[in-house]
Amino acid sequence: MALGRLSSRTLAAMLLALFLGGPALASEIVGGRxxxxxxxxxxxxxxxxxxHFCGATLIARNFVMSAAHCVNGLNFRSVQVVLxxxxxxxxxxxxxxxxxxxxxENGFDPSQLLNDIVIIQLxxxxxxxxxxxxxxxxxxxxxxxxRTPCLAMGWGRLGTNRPSPSVLQELNVTVVTNMCRRRVxxxxxxxxxxxxxxxxxxxxxxxxxxxxxxxxxxIRGGCGSGLYPDAFAPVAEFADWINSIIRSxxxxxxxxxxxxxxxxx
Amino acid sequence: xxxxxxWGLLLLAGLCCLVPSFLAEDxxxxxxxxxxxxxxxxxxxxxxxxxxxxxYRELVHQSNTSNIFFSPVSIATAFAMLSLGSKGDTHTQxxxxxxxxxxxxSEADIHKSFQHLLQTLNRPDSELQLSTGNGLFVNNDLKLVxxxxxxxxxxxxxxxxxxxxxxxxxxxxxxNDFVEKGTQGKIAEAVKKLxxxxxxxxxxxxxxxGKWKKPFDPENTEEAEFHVDESTTVKVPMMTLSxxxxxxxxxxxxxxxxxxxxxxxxTAVFLLPDDGKMQxxxxxxxxxxxxxxxxxxxxRLAQIHFPRLSISGEYNLKTLMSxxxxxxxxxxxxxxxxxxxxxxxxxxxxxxxxxxxTIDETGTEAAAVTVLQxxxxxxxxxxxFDHPFLFIIFEEHTQSPIFLGKVVDPTHK
Numbered sequence: 001m002a003l004g005r006l007s008s009r010t011l012a013a014m015l016l017a018l019f020l021g022g023p024a025l026a027s028e029i030v031g032g033r034x035x036x037x038x039x040x041x042x043x044x045x046x047x048x049x050x051x052h053f054c055g056a057t058l059i060a061r062n063f064v065m066s067a068a069h070c071v072n073g074l075n076f077r078s079v080q081v082v083l084x085x086x087x088x089x090x091x092x093x094x095x096x097x098x099x100x101x102x103x104x105e106n107g108f109d110p111s112q113l114l115n116d117i118v119i120i121q122l123x124x125x126x127x128x129x130x131x132x133x134x135x136x137x138x139x140x141x142x143x144x145x146x147r148t149p150c151l152a153m154g155w156g157r158l159g160t161n162r163p164s165p166s167v168l169q170e171l172n173v174t175v176v177t178n179m180c181r182r183r184v185x186x187x188x189x190x191x192x193x194x195x196x197x198x199x200x201x202x203x204x205x206x207x208x209x210x211x212x213x214x215x216x217x218x219i220r221g222g223c224g225s226g227l228y229p230d231a232f233a234p235v236a237e238f239a240d241w242i243n244s245i246i247r248s249x250x251x252x253x254x255x256x257x258x259x260x261x262x263x264x265x
Numbered sequence: 266x267x268x269x270x271x272w273g274l275l276l277l278a279g280l281c282c283l284v285p286s287f288l289a290e291d292x293x294x295x296x297x298x299x300x301x302x303x304x305x306x307x308x309x310x311x312x313x314x315x316x317x318x319x320x321y322r323e324l325v326h327q328s329n330t331s332n333i334f335f336s337p338v339s340i341a342t343a344f345a346m347l348s349l350g351s352k353g354d355t356h357t358q359x360x361x362x363x364x365x366x367x368x369x370x371s372e373a374d375i376h377k378s379f380q381h382l383l384q385t386l387n388r389p390d391s392e393l394q395l396s397t398g399n400g401l402f403v404n405n406d407l408k409l410v411x412x413x414x415x416x417x418x419x420x421x422x423x424x425x426x427x428x429x430x431x432x433x434x435x436x437x438x439x440x441n442d443f444v445e446k447g448t449q450g451k452i453a454e455a456v457k458k459l460x461x462x463x464x465x466x467x468x469x470x471x472x473x474x475g476k477w478k479k480p481f482d483p484e485n486t487e488e489a490e491f492h493v494d495e496s497t498t499v500k501v502p503m504m505t506l507s508x509x510x511x512x513x514x515x516x517x518x519x520x521x522x523x524x525x526x527x528x529x530x531x532t533a534v535f536l537l538p539d540d541g542k543m544q545x546x547x548x549x550x551x552x553x554x555x556x557x558x559x560x561x562x563x564x565r566l567a568q569i570h571f572p573r574l575s576i577s578g579e580y581n582l583k584t585l586m587s588x589x590x591x592x593x594x595x596x597x598x599x600x601x602x603x604x605x606x607x608x609x610x611x612x613x614x615x616x617x618x619x620x621x622x623t624i625d626e627t628g629t630e631a632a633a634v635t636v637l638q639x640x641x642x643x644x645x646x647x648x649x650f651d652h653p654f655l656f657i658i659f660e661e662h663t664q665s666p667i668f669l670g671k672v673v674d675p676t677h678k
Contacts, residue, residue: 053644069641073565113639156642161485161505161568164644199507199568202642218639222482231639 032171042135055204066203068108089166098122143236146177150208156201187229198223314552334578334670339471346421350604362591393529404464463614475527480628512567574675582616
């Protein structure tokens with residue numbers, strides 16, 4: 001999440017909040033905010049050598065969804081998928097970590113960032129619990145409408161040239177269809193503030209009405225520019241494809257119950 | 266009586282030898298002109314690449330703890346021009362020192378290629394902010410060969426000055442004024458002292474302050490540490506740029522490679538060695554590898570931290586070129602009979618090369634357009650140019666190395 005420069009009004013609001021004894025970083029007053037631990041149990045972190053580089057979404061017990069550009073040109077065997085995480089700098093007993101068995105793309109164009117979606121098959125199945133759950137996806141073609149409020153989340157940088165947070169951040173954003181330069185993307189803006197997604201947020205979910213409608217993809221003009229919307233891959237346009245992959249590769253797994261148990265961390 | 270007769274005979278013999286040479290050169294040049302009306306600068310780019318790296322290695326050998334910065338194109342141009350007026354060993358040494366093989370490239374083609382290259386670099390309409398010049402300063406009692414003057418001006422855009430070297434301060438002023446004027450005041454005192462017996466001097470300068478096609482944002486520049494060596498750090502203004510950049514890691518060089526385009530068809534190749542790998546980089550570097558980088562570009566998401574700097578190099582060309590085998594032109598055995606009419610014993614007494622480069626945030630007016638480039642939001646690799654690195658700046662059309670440098674301490678001007 002990128003935080004904009006504080007306006008005097010925002011500063012006044014913060015001071016007022018402090019004076020009243022409430023939390024300094026109140027909702028919708030300053031850009032992103034730390035999420036409550038495991039508030040979004042489908043949220044995943046993609047890592048290499050222990051370093052987070054992209055977000056992802058758990059869409060089935062053995063599949064996560066992310067941005068295709070996150071794994072483009074990468075040896076996917078070097079990638080680890082971490083579920084049940086909140087503070088990336090601490091040891092957390094809630095975590096489940098997997099390797100990547102296979103990746104599926106759908107006509108990804110890296111130069112134009114078109115079809116920026118990847119389905120990652122894990123080398124085992126996640127154990128579903130309070131901290132790890134599967135996200136709900138929209139039906140095919142049932143995208144999100146203009147001005148819909150949504151929530152973006154991730155462990156990405158707090159600004160173009162600022163460091164990454166340790167705990168998961170979340171941010172209220174609004175869909176802005178008319179300001180989108182390409183109709184193939186879902187686009188969002190934070191009204192009247194400089195906030196949005198940033199480096200490391202790619203691949204993470206955009207949640208609208210409890211459905212994952214977008215995958216963090218790209219920005220223009222710098223993180224949290226306040227002028228140019230953030231762009232997401234439109235999950236609803238890929239829903240049937242996603243479901244067909246899950247179905248066709250879940251069946252194979254179910255026929256080997258011992259193997260399935262052996263793969264679980 | 267007898268000694269006088271001997272001298273006369275020797276003089277006559279010399280004159281006889283000159284006549285066929287002149288005629289031969291004229292014939293060759295005419296033939297070549299008819300065959301090839303559009304010489305390709307690419308013919309010399311390969312040689313200039315070899316020359317650049319040879320010279321660089323010589324400079325590293327002299328000192329591996331100093332900034333290095335020179336213009337291979339500028340220096341080669343100066344000596345190629347001098348080859349127009351030299352003969353015998355003096356002539357041979359120059360062309361071989363510049364890595365030219367006359368069995369592969371004719372001399373006429375070499376000079377045409379340099380002409381084309383200089384025209385490209387100095388085009389008035391070019392966005393390349395490059396100022397370069399060659400000045401020849403000859404004692405006022407020497408009469409210059411008209412042919413040499415004509416060729417030096419036509420092919421090499423050289424300016425020739427008649428000066429009174431007996432008046433040392435006045436002569437020095439003429440040389441320094443030439444360089445200062447050509448560099449818009451950036452290089453004020455190219456020559457600090459003239460040798461007592463100077464009768465012929467060369468001043469060669471090049472100044473560059475380019476505009477990036479994809480600029481840095483000055484608002485992101487902040488002070489940071491640059492590690493000169495294990496125990497020395499200096500504070501520098503560090504610029505920052507994120508986006509889709511031409512970046513990759515070369516395992517052969519053990520270095521990150523960053524390509525940055527300037528407006529006006531120039532490209533800078535920055536080579537950032539992994540820790541402890543500078544010597545490996547310097548030993549492994551080759552023009553073939555760099556050509557490969559220039560040809561196989563691929564954008565990827567990256568963030569770079571790069572020091573704002575102004576770097577200059579000032580070299581005594583006698584000291585610089587001797588290790589490459591160019592020695593005779595500087596000593597009493599020099600044959601520069603193509604430059605002066607009398608058989609006066611002429612040698613290049615003083616030759617100075619001065620190069621200045623500024624690297625800052627500046628972009629072109631159209632730079633704002635690049636801010637609308639789509640930037641994917643995965644976590645980028647970060648290249649921190651906070652320890653010594655190399656760079657080469659190329660003119661794109663000819664792939665000629667305009668500059669070659671090593672930044673050890675960016676606070677040294």
